[in-house]
Amino acid sequence: MIKRLLLFCATLGLISCSSKTDIAPVFHANENPDTLSAWGLLHIDRGQIELSDRVLPYDLNTPLFSDYAHKLRTVWMPDGTTANYQARETFDFPVGTIISKTFYYPKGTDGRVLKSPDTTQARLKSGFNLDDVRLVETRLLVHRETGWAALPYVWNADQSEATLKRAGDLQILTLDAGETTKDFAYVVPNSNQCAGCHATNATTKEIHPIGPRARHLNRTFNYADGEAGQLTKWKAVGYLQDVPKTAPKSATWKDISASLDERARAYLDINCAHCHNPVGPADTSGLNLEPNASAVALGRCKLPIAAGQGTGNRLFDIVPGKPEDSILTYRLASTDPAAMMPELGRSLAHTEGVALIEAWIAEMDGDCS
Amino acid sequence: MHRTHLMGAATLALTLVFGLTGCSADTADVESKPSDFAQRFQDMLLDAKAGDVIVIPAGTHNFQRSLSLNIDGVTLRGAGMDQSILSFKGQIAGAEGLLVTASDFTIEDLAIEDSVGDALKVNEGNNITIRNVRTEWTNGPDTKNGAYGIYPVQTTNVLMEGNVAIGASDAGIYVGQSKNVIVRNNRAEYNVAGIEIENTIDADVYDNVAINNTGGILVFNMPALSQEGHTTRIFNNNITENNTKNFGHKGTPVASVPAGSGIVINSNDNVEIFGNEIKDNRTANIIISSVYSTNYSEDNTVEGYDAYPESIYIHDNVFSGGGDRPDGLDLKALKVALYGLKGRFPDVLWDGFEDTGKYVDGKMPAKLRICLDNGDATMMNADGPGGYKNPVAKVEGVNCTLPRLAAVSIPGVE
Numbered sequence: 001m002i003k004r005l006l007l008f009c010a011t012l013g014l015i016s017c018s019s020k021t022d023i024a025p026v027f028h029a030n031e032n033p034d035t036l037s038a039w040g041l042l043h044i045d046r047g048q049i050e051l052s053d054r055v056l057p058y059d060l061n062t063p064l065f066s067d068y069a070h071k072l073r074t075v076w077m078p079d080g081t082t083a084n085y086q087a088r089e090t091f092d093f094p095v096g097t098i099i100s101k102t103f104y105y106p107k108g109t110d111g112r113v114l115k116s117p118d119t120t121q122a123r124l125k126s127g128f129n130l131d132d133v134r135l136v137e138t139r140l141l142v143h144r145e146t147g148w149a150a151l152p153y154v155w156n157a158d159q160s161e162a163t164l165k166r167a168g169d170l171q172i173l174t175l176d177a178g179e180t181t182k183d184f185a186y187v188v189p190n191s192n193q194c195a196g197c198h199a200t201n202a203t204t205k206e207i208h209p210i211g212p213r214a215r216h217l218n219r220t221f222n223y224a225d226g227e228a229g230q231l232t233k234w235k236a237v238g239y240l241q242d243v244p245k246t247a248p249k250s251a252t253w254k255d256i257s258a259s260l261d262e263r264a265r266a267y268l269d270i271n272c273a274h275c276h277n278p279v280g281p282a283d284t285s286g287l288n289l290e291p292n293a294s295a296v297a298l299g300r301c302k303l304p305i306a307a308g309q310g311t312g313n314r315l316f317d318i319v320p321g322k323p324e325d326s327i328l329t330y331r332l333a334s335t336d337p338a339a340m341m342p343e344l345g346r347s348l349a350h351t352e353g354v355a356l357i358e359a360w361i362a363e364m365d366g367d368c369s
Numbered sequence: 370m371h372r373t374h375l376m377g378a379a380t381l382a383l384t385l386v387f388g389l390t391g392c393s394a395d396t397a398d399v400e401s402k403p404s405d406f407a408q409r410f411q412d413m414l415l416d417a418k419a420g421d422v423i424v425i426p427a428g429t430h431n432f433q434r435s436l437s438l439n440i441d442g443v444t445l446r447g448a449g450m451d452q453s454i455l456s457f458k459g460q461i462a463g464a465e466g467l468l469v470t471a472s473d474f475t476i477e478d479l480a481i482e483d484s485v486g487d488a489l490k491v492n493e494g495n496n497i498t499i500r501n502v503r504t505e506w507t508n509g510p511d512t513k514n515g516a517y518g519i520y521p522v523q524t525t526n527v528l529m530e531g532n533v534a535i536g537a538s539d540a541g542i543y544v545g546q547s548k549n550v551i552v553r554n555n556r557a558e559y560n561v562a563g564i565e566i567e568n569t570i571d572a573d574v575y576d577n578v579a580i581n582n583t584g585g586i587l588v589f590n591m592p593a594l595s596q597e598g599h600t601t602r603i604f605n606n607n608i609t610e611n612n613t614k615n616f617g618h619k620g621t622p623v624a625s626v627p628a629g630s631g632i633v634i635n636s637n638d639n640v641e642i643f644g645n646e647i648k649d650n651r652t653a654n655i656i657i658s659s660v661y662s663t664n665y666s667e668d669n670t671v672e673g674y675d676a677y678p679e680s681i682y683i684h685d686n687v688f689s690g691g692g693d694r695p696d697g698l699d700l701k702a703l704k705v706a707l708y709g710l711k712g713r714f715p716d717v718l719w720d721g722f723e724d725t726g727k728y729v730d731g732k733m734p735a736k737l738r739i740c741l742d743n744g745d746a747t748m749m750n751a752d753g754p755g756g757y758k759n760p761v762a763k764v765e766g767v768n769c770t771l772p773r774l775a776a777v778s779i780p781g782v783e
Contacts, residue, residue, distance in 0.1 A: 166412065166415050170461065187462040192437035193437060202492065202523070281492055281493075283523075284492065286595070297593065301666075301669035303622070303660070303665065303669060304621060305593075305622075306539070306543075306545065308487070308516025308517065308621065309512075309515075309516060309618055310618075312620070315619070337460065337461070337486060340464075343463070344462075344463070
């Protein structure tokens with residue numbers, strides 16, 4: 001039996017059976033393999049997650065909130081290809097690019113998952129042990145000739161492999177937040193729902209990555225060979241060209257040395273603006289949460305459109321000085337699927353993020369008489 | 370460590386042997402047992418190709434998560450609106466029952482029940498047909514119900530016919546920010562808004578029944594959206610007893626609609642209302658208003674937005690009853706003050722907002738007026754601009770006519 005399995009593994013080139021050296025990422029130009037291992041991006045070796053050759057981890061200044069999941073993000077491009085820098089939009093990536101995001105939690109007792117700060121960089125640096133984490137899913141964005149494909153892979157119970165689940169998945173997890181615990185439905189999006197965020201233009205419906213933009217990536221990362229600026233590193237490994245000396249930089253939402261406005265706008269940018277932009281799926285609401293939006297379009301004294309339960313019986317999106325009267329904070333704090341924002345990607349409220357937006361609104365002058 | 374390694378491979382091998390994608394041990398148990406079809410339906414929606422007809426078999430199919438379709442040219446066809454039921458009772462995730470982001474889409478002969486948010490949303494698409502679909506919250510009117518029943522938005526060439534919408538906490542049958550729309554032969558009941566046309570250009574709304582809603586048929590224009598609406602014909606509808614207490618969410622535009630409203634025109638232009646039977650709507654059979662009488666003010670003015678209802682033509686309708694028990698203390702007091710305890714509001718109630726900037730010789734130009742050419746029906750001016758202090762019981766000089774509006778034509782639709 002063991003012999004047969006080994007043979008099986010060898011035939012399929014499975015990561016969990018092999019060591020790092022004979023694994024390199026594979027760009028599947030057309031077909032969608034059933035297993036994550038078939039992409040060869042990461043593999044499990046002696047109880048640790050290892051990234052394959054030239055698979056580069058990255059982090060964002062301010063990330064999307066996803067039910068307190070930690071995220072391991074990677075980028076890989078075929079040999080000899082490179083992305084073109086863009087100041088505002090997602091970099092222009094070559095065909096063959098594979099971007100991955102693995103959602104995981106530190107394990108608590110009794111099968112719970114822990115609410116804790118994301119320490120993915122430190123884990124990678126010290127050896128990413130699987131012992132104390134639970135891998136939930138790995139989402140791939142694959143740049144093919146026909147455009148980007150979004151593929152959600154869900155990890156199995158013994159954490160040896162992730163399987164393609166184009167129709168998504170739903171898992172009941174228990175979050176241990178120290179003093180409290182809470183059951184929640186962790187939702188893996190289906191392929192269409194991937195587009196719900198990643199098709200930031202609702203007319204062209206083309207999907208693309210959201211995180212790998214200059215302003216989100218412009219920060220340092222503690223790589224295996226030392227700390228470096230991510231844009232510099234990408235350039236050094238040949239993943240990015242035409243990088244200017246100074247690039248835009250979003251605030252880190254938790255960085256209290258940045259202004260409240262910078263932090264709040266960075267938070268709204270990454271959490272909301274993929275839909276709430278002038279051509280996005282939420283342009284039906286007229287609410288624009290991109291970094292350059294202002295006044296009524298940004299929600300100030302703005303009447304809600306088609307908000308339904310989402311109003312929380314409040315009259316305007318933002319009432320200056322009054323977060324408790326603002327629809328924006330109501331929807332961010334809600335966990336009712338009919339009312340909450342974002343509509344997808346979370347079942348829990350991001351208490352700390354809501355507090356940031358509340359503080360931001362509380363600081364505003366004026367009223368909506 | 371080596372052992373763990375092999376166990377992993379064994380599990381994987383088993384998975385591969387069975388070739389399953391849905392066999393993962395950590396898939397949550399579904400409380401209400403999904404039908405075989407329910408388990409496959411989202412995959413079918415993902416794999417559909419243009420020209421495909423996906424048949425929804427008779428039976429109740431339960432879903433915990435919202436469904437979505439983004440492939441053009443697909444038809445979803447059930448066995449009848451009381452036969453093929455997509456039930457979202459106990460839905461855990463997703464802001465709607467079915468979300469469609471595709472063109473050349475047809476959905477017919479099925480029901481969508483008890484979704485946590487909107488029942489059917491179509492966001493951006495051309496050539497949309499929604500036929501004989503029932504959207505319903507089966508517990509009846511409730512603020513906790515989802516907002517919209519049938520909800521195409523930013524769509525073009527939209528046909529909605531033969532549908533039934535019940536219990537939406539906003540609008541049962543809604544079309545927003547769209548162009549070229551026909552809404553006919555539908556039935557809307559026990560919604561806050563029965564049928565609502567919002568920020569839409571060229572809509573024909575006819576042969577519908579709107580009954581027992583808070584407001585029967587609404588034509589609205591909201592600020593700060595992708596397009597301003599205009600040109601709607603509402604004709605040959607039955608708009609009766611829309612007296613259900615408003616159960617909308619405060620802050621939504623429809624939450625300000627008084628119970629007992631037959632037709633409400635809010636800040637929209639070029640509306641022709643004719644040939645309808647409008648009766649027993651206790652606040653008023655027709656209300657013409659501006660968002661200025663709700664929450665729109667100088668603090669949220671949007672440049673270029675026209676908040677005034679203009680070129681409204683009402684003729685040849687059959688009115689009976691209504692206006693006798695208006696909703697809310699202010700309207701009740703106003704009614705008593707103007708018409709006495711046993712009196713009733715006239716068939717048309719206007720809040721009095723008009724764009725004085727457009728006045729010529731101290732009055733609105735003829736083509737922008739409200740014209741009420743409907744037998745002995747009369748119109749009241751509530752004096753919103755004057756703080757409702759000097760209402761006028763019967764506005765004189767409204768017996769005029771306006772050019773008739775052209776019929777909406779959708780290619781391929783008779």
